[in-house]
Amino acid sequence: MSSIRKQAASIMHTKIIWPITALAAILLFNLFFVPGFFNIEIKNGHLFGSLIDILNRAAPIMVIAIGMTLVIAKEGIDISVGSVLAIAGAVAISLLGVVPLWMAVVAALIVGVLCGLWNGLLIAYLGIQPMVGTLILMTVGRGIAQLITEGKVLTTDDKAFGFIGKGFFLGLPFSIFIAAFVFLFVLYLKKRTALGLFLEATGTNKISSEYAGVEPRKIYLFVYIVCGLCAAIAGLLVSSNISSADANNAGLWIELDAILAVVIGGTSMRGGRFFLAGTVIGALFIQSLTTTIYSMGVPPERIMVVKAIVVIVVSLMQSDRFRRVFQQKNKQAVAG
Amino acid sequence: MFKFKKSSFVMTTVLAVGLLLSACSGNAANNNGGNAATNAGTETTAPAPEDKGSDKKIVLGFSQIGAESGWRDAETQSIKDTFGSDAQFELKFSDAQQKQENQIKAIRTFISQKVDAIALAPVVESGWETVLEEAKAANIPVFLLDRTVKVSDESLYTSFIGSDFVLEGQNAAKTMMELLGADKQVNIVELQGTVGASAANDRQKGFKEIVDGNPNYKIIKSQSGDFTRAKGKEVMEAFLKSDGKNIQAVYAHNDDMALGAIQAIEEYGLKPGTDIFVVSVDGIKPAFEAIRDGKLNVTVECNPLLGPQLKQAILDFKEGKTLEKWIKSDEDVYFGQKAIDALPNRLY
Numbered sequence: 208m209s210s211i212r213k214q215a216a217s218i219m220h221t222k223i224i225w226p227i228t229a230l231a232a233i234l235l236f237n238l239f240f241v242p243g244f245f246n247i248e249i250k251n252g253h254l255f256g257s258l259i260d261i262l263n264r265a266a267p268i269m270v271i272a273i274g275m276t277l278v279i280a281k282e283g284i285d286i287s288v289g290s291v292l293a294i295a296g297a298v299a300i301s302l303l304g305v306v307p308l309w310m311a312v313v314a315a316l317i318v319g320v321l322c323g324l325w326n327g328l329l330i331a332y333l334g335i336q337p338m339v340g341t342l343i344l345m346t347v348g349r350g351i352a353q354l355i356t357e358g359k360v361l362t363t364d365d366k367a368f369g370f371i372g373k374g375f376f377l378g379l380p381f382s383i384f385i386a387a388f389v390f391l392f393v394l395y396l397k398k399r400t401a402l403g404l405f406l407e408a409t410g411t412n413k414i415s416s417e418y419a420g421v422e423p424r425k426i427y428l429f430v431y432i433v434c435g436l437c438a439a440i441a442g443l444l445v446s447s448n449i450s451s452a453d454a455n456n457a458g459l460w461i462e463l464d465a466i467l468a469v470v471i472g473g474t475s476m477r478g479g480r481f482f483l484a485g486t487v488i489g490a491l492f493i494q495s496l497t498t499t500i501y502s503m504g505v506p507p508e509r510i511m512v513v514k515a516i517v518v519i520v521v522s523l524m525q526s527d528r529f530r531r532v533f534q535q536k537n538k539q540a541v542a543g
Numbered sequence: 544m545f546k547f548k549k550s551s552f553v554m555t556t557v558l559a560v561g562l563l564l565s566a567c568s569g570n571a572a573n574n575n576g577g578n579a580a581t582n583a584g585t586e587t588t589a590p591a592p593e594d595k596g597s598d599k600k601i602v603l604g605f606s607q608i609g610a611e612s613g614w615r616d617a618e619t620q621s622i623k624d625t626f627g628s629d630a631q632f633e634l635k636f637s638d639a640q641q642k643q644e645n646q647i648k649a650i651r652t653f654i655s656q657k658v659d660a661i662a663l664a665p666v667v668e669s670g671w672e673t674v675l676e677e678a679k680a681a682n683i684p685v686f687l688l689d690r691t692v693k694v695s696d697e698s699l700y701t702s703f704i705g706s707d708f709v710l711e712g713q714n715a716a717k718t719m720m721e722l723l724g725a726d727k728q729v730n731i732v733e734l735q736g737t738v739g740a741s742a743a744n745d746r747q748k749g750f751k752e753i754v755d756g757n758p759n760y761k762i763i764k765s766q767s768g769d770f771t772r773a774k775g776k777e778v779m780e781a782f783l784k785s786d787g788k789n790i791q792a793v794y795a796h797n798d799d800m801a802l803g804a805i806q807a808i809e810e811y812g813l814k815p816g817t818d819i820f821v822v823s824v825d826g827i828k829p830a831f832e833a834i835r836d837g838k839l840n841v842t843v844e845c846n847p848l849l850g851p852q853l854k855q856a857i858l859d860f861k862e863g864k865t866l867e868k869w870i871k872s873d874e875d876v877y878f879g880q881k882a883i884d885a886l887p888n889r890l891y
Contacts, residue, residue, distance in 0.1 A: 241785065250812055257784045264777060359613050360772065360799065362829065373810065449772050449803060455612075456771040501781030507767035508738050 222473030226488040229521045233495045241502045253375035265494035266382035267441035269487055270389050272468035274437030276486045277430040279469050280410040282478035283337035288438040290348025291322045292458030295442030297355040300452040303363050316439050323435020331427035352454035362451040372447030382444050394483050410478040464493050471521055600633045604653030605662040609641045617891030618847035625850030643667055647674045654681045660857050664688040675699040684860050688849055704852050704870045706845050708742050712749025714876050715822050715843045723820055729791045732782045733765040734775050736796040746796045746824055768800040775800030779807035792820040798830035805838045816840055828889045834882040841878040
């Protein structure tokens, strides 16, 4: 008996249990209140339904949130990801038709790496506050994207490019395979390479890791580059999904969703250990919430309020201190 | 040494980006308002080289918001074309880059240059009273373009030339009923613009007025798509999953959301334009192309080409005619062959 209880207690203490609980709760809500939410049928040779939509829509947030997890684990933040997303989308679509598809895609990814390099240099080598350092690119980035698109919404009818964001592979959205690849790759870096150890070490204690021979600056630069690259991948997903690049609106406020996914996933904003799987669940949770709100027909002027309440509840669930208050109350009730 | 190299590399990058930035803003800040401000004190009438005749040109100062959308670019172009090609006018153009303070500065410059008329596309509704009073004191008529202002004294501006968003919504609903038949059972989903935007509020109001008058037509879902293609598609996807075959028509507050919704309908496996009726507002060129391809049924024009009406208003004012306080812009509804015929001439 007691071993079961111990096991249960140890599960309660793993960080991942809370985002999973939140996700399960919202799915359960849908089971009762949104008819047909769990219907999955096969249409045109691929799976089809609200759940599939959520996977597809969550892919860009997931990819960005994975990059953001690394940055936040270094006590940093990157609020320029939305702008980098817009630039990457604009680069890819403006190059399509001029150069072959693979070159347009590679160019977009290179632009993402350059944006990350810029952020990383400002923060790691010039010592600028991450919020301020990435604010520069957040503001300027939309302007750069505007210049590339010449202020218009660029469109493309390239079928191969459209496959990235709305194609299906093995019956599932192709975008989710890209997100899974990014996740597994970063997970591999974390678990199986020395780099992974350095990543956690510098995030936990920068000074002692420096004494131990790790070069924190290089690690910092690296995570911002990865974050820029992730934003560029998300840019390809988003622009491919609607076959167009909208410099003003693509990825607008996605940085907030990504940061939220990271925090819901259990990674502390104060750096240190990070939880990639938690981040992925966090991203799925956010998208499920959005899709649920649309399916339910919540009036648009109240969406933000509903979202805010749900987010507050999830954050409270995650807080050890808040849970302890509840546990103590329970104990008192039992004792009384 | 190594450290120095590194930091110098960073500095070079900073400088390079800085240069790039200043080059961009220099390009966009190509405005007469700024140039004119430097010699506003000395110059009374703008000397035009070809103006050797005895009658004076009518000088118009135009303060534009910026160049944030294709729609606005088309408006700027219309004003420039209309007044640039007419020998009796001279146009002073100022781009405010989305800032009210720049617009106020530009209007003050126009006043000190003693222009004959001022056209203003106000970036926000409030905060114009002082500068409009200055224009009134100098006896310069002010014409508001496409957006209006909130002032306690309506005589501060001469006329407002712009769209009637309520009418656009009404036209969208009327055309839908005409084409689908008023006695058909139609469930409509609505893609609203950005919450709180006047275009969204009024287009919703006008549409609802007409739809409420017919018990066969019902708006079953209404959600904001933020005027963007991506959100329009995402919201439509969710609508299709929850209501699916129950949806007969989509009403989008702008063309971009409709274009996104069209993609969602196609991916759902239905034919937009045939299985689901799609109507939207704006009349941008891609919407006309979608009508040509049979995917969009109707687009209600929201006309940015205000140049000719502005010119007429200024000439009428000069002749001493009384002008209407709200000169509604000439707008049309496009569908079917009429849209296909109009497509080659669409400028924006």
